[in-house]
Every structure is written in C-alpha cells, then in structure tokens.
Amino acid sequence: MLEDLHNPFLPLDERTPATPLWEAKRELAQAVRDYTEALMTSAATPKQMADMSQWLREATAQLEQSPRIYGRNGYTEAGEGTFGEVFQEVGPLCGHSNPIAPPxxxxxxxxxxxxxxxxxxxxxxxxxxxxxxxxxxxxxxxxxxxxxxxxxxxxxxxxxxxxxxxxxxxxxxxxxxxxxxxxxxxxxxxxxxxxxxxxxxxxxxxxxxxxxxxxxxxxxxxxxxxxx
Ligand SMILES: CCCCCCCCCCCC(=O)SCCNC(=O)CCNC(=O)[C@H](O)C(C)(C)COP(=O)(O)OP(=O)(O)OC[C@H]1O[C@@H](n2cnc3c(N)ncnc32)[C@H](O)[C@@H]1OP(=O)(O)O
Known part of the structure; x- marks a missing residue:
C-alpha cells in the first residue's frame, strides 16, 4: 500500500523527483517560497514593489503560455509519475513542487x-x-x-x-x-x-x-x- 503512494516515508535523500519536470519545478517552487517569505517581511518602497509586480506578472504570463497539465490525475495520465510520485510533488503541505507547501x-x-x-x-x-x-x-x-x-x-x-x-x-x-x-x-x-x-x-x-x-x-x- 505504501508503494502506491511512492512511500512518503522513504529516507529524505531517496525522495528524488520522478521526472525532469519535477526536478525543475522543485527548484522553481523553492524560489517562489523564498520570494513570498521575503515579501512578507519586505519594506521595499512602493516603486520597488510596483516594479516587482510588473516583472512577476511577465514571468507568470510566460508560465501561462507553456503547455499545461491540471491536477494529480492529469500528471499521472501525462506520464509524469505514479499517483504516489505525483503526490509527493503536488501535495499542498508536503509537495516539494508546490510553493504553498512549507514543505x-x-x-x-x-x-x-x-x-x-x-x-x-x-x-x-x-x-x-x-x-x-x-x-x-x-x-x-x-x-x-x-x-x-x-x-x-x-x-x-x-x-x-x-x-x-x-x-x-x-x-x-x-x-x-x-x-x-x-x-x-x-x-x-x-x-x-x-x-x-x-x-x-x-x-x-x-x-x-x-x-x-x-x-x-x-x-x-x-x-x-x-x-x-
Ligand atoms: C485510498 C485513499 C487515499 C487518500 C489519499 C491520502 C491523502 C490524505 C491526506 C489528505 C487528507 C484529506 O484532506 S481528505 C479530504 C477531506 N475529507 C473529505 O473530503 C472526506 C469527505 N467525506 C467523504 O467523502 C465521506 O463522508 C467518507 C468517505 C469520509 C465516508 O463516507 P462513506 O464511505 O459513505 O461512509 P459511511 O458508509 O456512511 O460510513 C462508514 C463508517 O464510517 C463512519 N463515518 C462516516 N463518516 C464519518 C466521519 N465523517 N467521521 C467519523 N466516522 C464517520 C460511519 O459511522 C461508519 O461506521 P461503522 O458503522 O462502519 O462503524
């Protein structure tokens, strides 16, 4: 049964990303986490904030133009891993590739x-x-x-x-x-x-x-x- 979930209890250093997509997404998700954490404590000027908003909207537009995959089932159907492998990436608390996860x-x-x-x-x-x-x-x-x-x-x-x-x-x-x-x-x-x-x-x-x-x-x- 644990195998179905890609064993969430594997030693931490064995929980490697299942595909190159997740390897890249983990990196990007961590960058977004760092960004949001910095935002929470930043007292940059309104002008600096406005510039960053503009830059961020452009980065978002780039992602939105990329091929899209929606939801856990979508990722497994696209060959991006088993149910368990996908879970360890997208879970909202434990997902390495989900920026809202702490993780x-x-x-x-x-x-x-x-x-x-x-x-x-x-x-x-x-x-x-x-x-x-x-x-x-x-x-x-x-x-x-x-x-x-x-x-x-x-x-x-x-x-x-x-x-x-x-x-x-x-x-x-x-x-x-x-x-x-x-x-x-x-x-x-x-x-x-x-x-x-x-x-x-x-x-x-x-x-x-x-x-x-x-x-x-x-x-x-x-x-x-x-x-x-
Ligand atoms: C493989 C999965 C991997 C899942 C993947 C793992 C990821 C988990 C991590 C995230 C966890 C989540 O967020 S899960 C998301 C939040 N949860 C949900 O959305 C669940 C929504 N609720 C439901 O879908 C349903 O109510 C169920 C499945 C929970 C139960 O419905 P059911 O199957 O029709 O249940 P039913 O026949 O009426 O009752 C069966 C037995 O359970 C009892 N029972 C029924 N409801 C409850 C209840 N809420 N709390 C306590 N006990 C209850 C009944 O008294 C009965 O006991 P007896 O008479 O037999 O003694």
Missing amino acids: LEMWAEGDTAYARVNMGWRYEGPPGCVHGGFVAALFDEFLGMAQFMGGHPGMTGTLSIKYRRPTPLNVPLELSAWIERSEGRKTFVKGKLEANGVVTAECEGIFIRPTQPVTELRDAVMKEQPEG
Missing part, C-alpha cells in the same frame, strides 16, 4: 511516523505563532500519511485538535503519529506537534476508506454537484 518532510521508524517542518512568516496567526488552520492542515496531511502504515488508508472523516500552547514560527517543529486501532473501513490515528520539546497541539483523526478507487474520486464528486 512538510515525513518519515517512519517502526510503528511511528515522524515529520518536521519550519513555518515561516507567511503562516502567522497569533503574533509570532502559526495560524491554527495551518496547524490543522499539517495534522490532516501528516496523519493522512501515517494511516497508510495500517494498510487501509482513507479520507479524513473527523479531525479533532487540542491546541495546548501557541506554536511558534521559524523554529523546527516535530510531529509524530501512530495508529491507535482499525475498525472495518475506519483507521483511528493519534498525533502530536512539538516545538522546542513542548507539545503545542495534539490530534485524533478518523480516516475512512472510500468504497470507490481514490483516482475516481474527482469524477464521483463532480457527478454529485448540482448543475448550473
């Missing part, structure tokens, strides 16, 4: 999954601290991976978070998670988030294995939408 790095030792991440200024909620919604998002992605160790992965059904302490920005954050139990199509996972050795949040997740293949989820969802 979250995950691995496993024995029955426990681990992750580390550093959340910069663009994730600020309370002053100097990580926005609670992003704490929840980290747990969703990470517990969503940890459940794969149980062999019956599914969609997030319920995610319950206890925010125990504010989670600081710009420090290494450490996450761990383990499977509590499985019942039928449900996998119960628990996890915690620590900063400087202090638990700042705990999470319990219930993941439910859907009855249809995950690659067909989009079609199934679109059929459920009202027309118009």
Whole structure:
C-alpha cells in the first residue's frame, strides 16, 4: 500500500523527483517560497514593489503560455509519475513542487511516523505563532500519511485538535503519529506537534476508506454537484 503512494516515508535523500519536470519545478517552487517569505517581511518602497509586480506578472504570463497539465490525475495520465510520485510533488503541505507547501518532510521508524517542518512568516496567526488552520492542515496531511502504515488508508472523516500552547514560527517543529486501532473501513490515528520539546497541539483523526478507487474520486464528486 505504501508503494502506491511512492512511500512518503522513504529516507529524505531517496525522495528524488520522478521526472525532469519535477526536478525543475522543485527548484522553481523553492524560489517562489523564498520570494513570498521575503515579501512578507519586505519594506521595499512602493516603486520597488510596483516594479516587482510588473516583472512577476511577465514571468507568470510566460508560465501561462507553456503547455499545461491540471491536477494529480492529469500528471499521472501525462506520464509524469505514479499517483504516489505525483503526490509527493503536488501535495499542498508536503509537495516539494508546490510553493504553498512549507514543505512538510515525513518519515517512519517502526510503528511511528515522524515529520518536521519550519513555518515561516507567511503562516502567522497569533503574533509570532502559526495560524491554527495551518496547524490543522499539517495534522490532516501528516496523519493522512501515517494511516497508510495500517494498510487501509482513507479520507479524513473527523479531525479533532487540542491546541495546548501557541506554536511558534521559524523554529523546527516535530510531529509524530501512530495508529491507535482499525475498525472495518475506519483507521483511528493519534498525533502530536512539538516545538522546542513542548507539545503545542495534539490530534485524533478518523480516516475512512472510500468504497470507490481514490483516482475516481474527482469524477464521483463532480457527478454529485448540482448543475448550473
Ligand atoms: C485510498 C485513499 C487515499 C487518500 C489519499 C491520502 C491523502 C490524505 C491526506 C489528505 C487528507 C484529506 O484532506 S481528505 C479530504 C477531506 N475529507 C473529505 O473530503 C472526506 C469527505 N467525506 C467523504 O467523502 C465521506 O463522508 C467518507 C468517505 C469520509 C465516508 O463516507 P462513506 O464511505 O459513505 O461512509 P459511511 O458508509 O456512511 O460510513 C462508514 C463508517 O464510517 C463512519 N463515518 C462516516 N463518516 C464519518 C466521519 N465523517 N467521521 C467519523 N466516522 C464517520 C460511519 O459511522 C461508519 O461506521 P461503522 O458503522 O462502519 O462503524
């Protein structure tokens, strides 16, 4: 089952890009991350900002004129990797090639999954601290991976978070998670988030294995939408 997801718990130095497209995109995504982080703290003059906006719009126009591929299924159909290989690139929290991903790095030792991440200024909620919604998002992605160790992965059904302490920005954050139990199509996972050795949040997740293949989820969802 982990193989289906290109094993998100491979040692970090073995998670190489599946194709040259991802190798290049990782580089570009990191440049965009660095750019947005610099933007959050920049006090450049209005003229400098206006010039950069113009330059950025031109760069965007270049990308928009390139051949396009949409969504996870689109990338696999275009031969840019398996479902799992694509996931490790586009995931909104762990995707190396997705600039909105911090990114979250995950691995496993024995029955426990681990992750580390550093959340910069663009994730600020309370002053100097990580926005609670992003704490929840980290747990969703990470517990969503940890459940794969149980062999019956599914969609997030319920995610319950206890925010125990504010989670600081710009420090290494450490996450761990383990499977509590499985019942039928449900996998119960628990996890915690620590900063400087202090638990700042705990999470319990219930993941439910859907009855249809995950690659067909989009079609199934679109059929459920009202027309118009
Ligand atoms: C391979 C995938 C890889 C997935 C790829 C991995 C990536 C994961 C990382 C990101 C995770 C996400 O963001 S996932 C995105 C956020 N989540 C979603 O969009 C899910 C939206 N919800 C759904 O699609 C659906 O409600 C499901 C699939 C969760 C459940 O629907 P269902 O399959 O029809 O469920 P149903 O037959 O009614 O119930 C089955 C059993 O689960 C229980 N149950 C039902 N809903 C819930 C619930 N929300 N919370 C708790 N328990 C629930 C029922 O009581 C029942 O227990 P019993 O009577 O049997 O005891």
